[in-house]
Ligand SMILES: *[C@@H]1O[C@H](CO)[C@@H](O)[C@H](O)[C@H]1NC(C)=O
Ligand SMILES: *[C@@H]1O[C@H](CO)[C@@H](O)[C@H](O)[C@H]1NC(C)=O
Ligand SMILES: *[C@@H]1O[C@H](CO)[C@@H](O)[C@H](O)[C@H]1NC(C)=O
Ligand SMILES: *[C@@H]1O[C@H](CO)[C@@H](O)[C@H](O)[C@H]1NC(C)=O
Ligand SMILES: *[C@@H]1O[C@H](CO)[C@@H](O)[C@H](O)[C@H]1NC(C)=O
């Protein structure tokens with residue numbers, strides 16, 4: 001079951017990536033969730049093609065790497081008696097089958113969870129029992145322990161541990177490869193064999209002989225015999241951008257066409273386009289993220305129109321437009337699921353040297369994981385203001401040792417995501433599009449029941465809980481504001497910016513649009529590509545209004561730089 005098996009692993013990744021790198025969940029957790037989604041897609045694709053589920057699934061297994069394919073076939077084989085039985089036909093829902101085959105099971109003291117509608121003919125428990133009996137008893141699986149699949153899980157696990165470029169020959173923390181924390185994430189290295197050349201460096205000898213900061217400006221003006229970089233850049237205060245954030249900062253996005261049965265059914269399992277496999281691989285290597293299109297460090301024009309749609313704008317692009325000397329000087333240290341305590345583990349991945357490099361604008365933007373979690377007892381698992389202060393101070397104190405003098409730090413407040421539930425509740429999720437049978441409300445209930453959702457506090461029908469979560473978010477933002485008002489640092493000035501997303505939503509609705517258009521349709525949490533671009537607009541406007549001195553004056557030599565150096569070596 002190619003698209004489906006492969007997509008299953010993407011889905012593991014997508015969920016694991018949010019907030020639950022500890023692989024939480026009950027009733028089988030992620031294995032159960034993957035089973036339900038994959039089987040749900042398989043069954044619907046089989047229906048669209050008038051195929052049997054076993055036929056469709058077996059076909060698709062052959063597109064996995066061979067060891068994984070045989071595990072996949074084994075699972076289908078195990079399922080066969082249940083899937084082929086006429087008697088059971090009416091009972092078969094993806095949830096029932098996944099409990100029947102043991103990838104989902106009831107954790108003591110918990111209830112059954114279901115994403116798809118319950119079976120109509122009999123109770124859920126009764127249906128599960130019947131399927132189990134047909135399969136010959138109780139089975140227990142662990143997806144990541146199956147041959148072939150184990151390797152895929154291990155790869156995913158490894159990529160989660162790194163936040164530095166995987167390919168970096170000269171170990172200067174910048175890469176010429178795009179994915180795997182490469183140049184999609186931080187400015188492209190112009191010489192990956194030379195530790196002295198990397199984005200963000202102060203020009204060495206005016207870059208008369210080589211381009212030490214990778215901004216594409218180097219050499220000597222024959223007319224004056226002075227270095228171009230000195231002539232064109234030294235008169236204006238340039239700055240790089242360093243963004244530290246979570247999956248919003250990382251711009252997490254699961255392409256809708258990979259989870260909509262109507263679109264998945266259009267893929268011929270015998271003739272998978274190589275470009276699809278490439279796209280999937282790239283997606284995995286980027287942790288499901290699209291930093292190259294994100295609101296802070298995005299720089300590419302959006303050409304993947306079948307996977308992600310919308311305009312690209314970013315703080316980096318605007319800083320570049322103000323001063324072409326800033327070319328390639330950006331770093332995105334966002335990570336899905338990051339919260340103020342988890343960034344402490346990898347803040348050392350910042351590539352900046354206080355004496356050798358250019359000043360930077362450091363943006364610390366953790367949108368919500370300090371109040372979002374998937375624990376049943378979600379409230380007591382939220383970060384307290386005291387913990388938050390400790391975590392934030394640790395990062396700021398560290399940044400004071402790496403940011404060059406003249407830098408600025410901007411702390412962004414938390415988002416209040418209470419707009420999600422009312423806007424999404426009644427809409428149909430792409431996974432339920434064939435039969436109109438899964439709403440976002442159903443999805444949230446399943447998330448909470450399984451304890452795997454990205455945000456119990458806001459993705460819930462419980463209005464009181466949503467209000468408590470909003471209040472907690474405001475309290476943490478107030479604490480951030482207090483930190484910026486009272487703390488000073490040697491190498492940078494500290495500022496507080498309200499989270500731009502609230503203003504983005506207000507303006508969007510005032511223009512007569514729907515909130516849902518700005519929310520990613522698969523996870524229904526992350527801002528869409530359109531929203532990312534609007535975040536840039538609002539954030540930039542507010543930075544300009546409140547702290548114009550951070551951005552400085554426009555470089556009067558910009559046109560000259562373009563005339564002499566073209567696209568400055570691109571990105
Ligand atoms: C599937 O069967 C239904 C009715 O049995 C028919 O209307 C439909 O065209 C068939 N679809 C395909 C893809 O063969
Ligand atoms: C991921 O790796 C860590 C440390 O290497 C290990 O403790 C953990 O069990 C692994 N998780 C999975 C899902 O393999
Ligand atoms: C940072 O990179 C991530 C991952 O690609 C991306 O989703 C996010 O939008 C980027 N953040 C910014 C602020 O550009
Ligand atoms: C893969 O991505 C490219 C853009 O990079 C896009 O043109 C192509 O349609 C995608 N392929 C598939 C099968 O979606
Ligand atoms: C993006 O598109 C604009 C307008 O079409 C063009 O000027 C610019 O060079 C493109 N940027 C990249 C990185 O391709």
Ligand SMILES: *[C@@H]1O[C@H](CO)[C@@H](O)[C@H](O)[C@H]1NC(C)=O
Nearest residue numbers: 352353354355356357401402
């Ligand atoms: C920064 O650069 C200076 C000068 O090359 C060097 O002595 C120092 O060790 C560097 N600092 C760090 C933290 O690498």
Ligand SMILES: *[C@@H]1O[C@H](CO)[C@@H](O)[C@H](O)[C@H]1NC(C)=O
Nearest residue numbers: 375376377378379380381382
């Ligand atoms: C989070 O919730 C779980 C149970 O839901 C509880 O066991 C744990 O102690 C909580 N953690 C914190 C830090 O409160």
Ligand SMILES: *[C@@H]1O[C@H](CO)[C@@H](O)[C@H](O)[C@H]1NC(C)=O
Nearest residue numbers: 378379462463464465466468
């Ligand atoms: C809603 O959430 C609040 C706070 O967690 C809780 O006290 C209350 O019992 C919940 N209400 C329902 C109907 O579950």
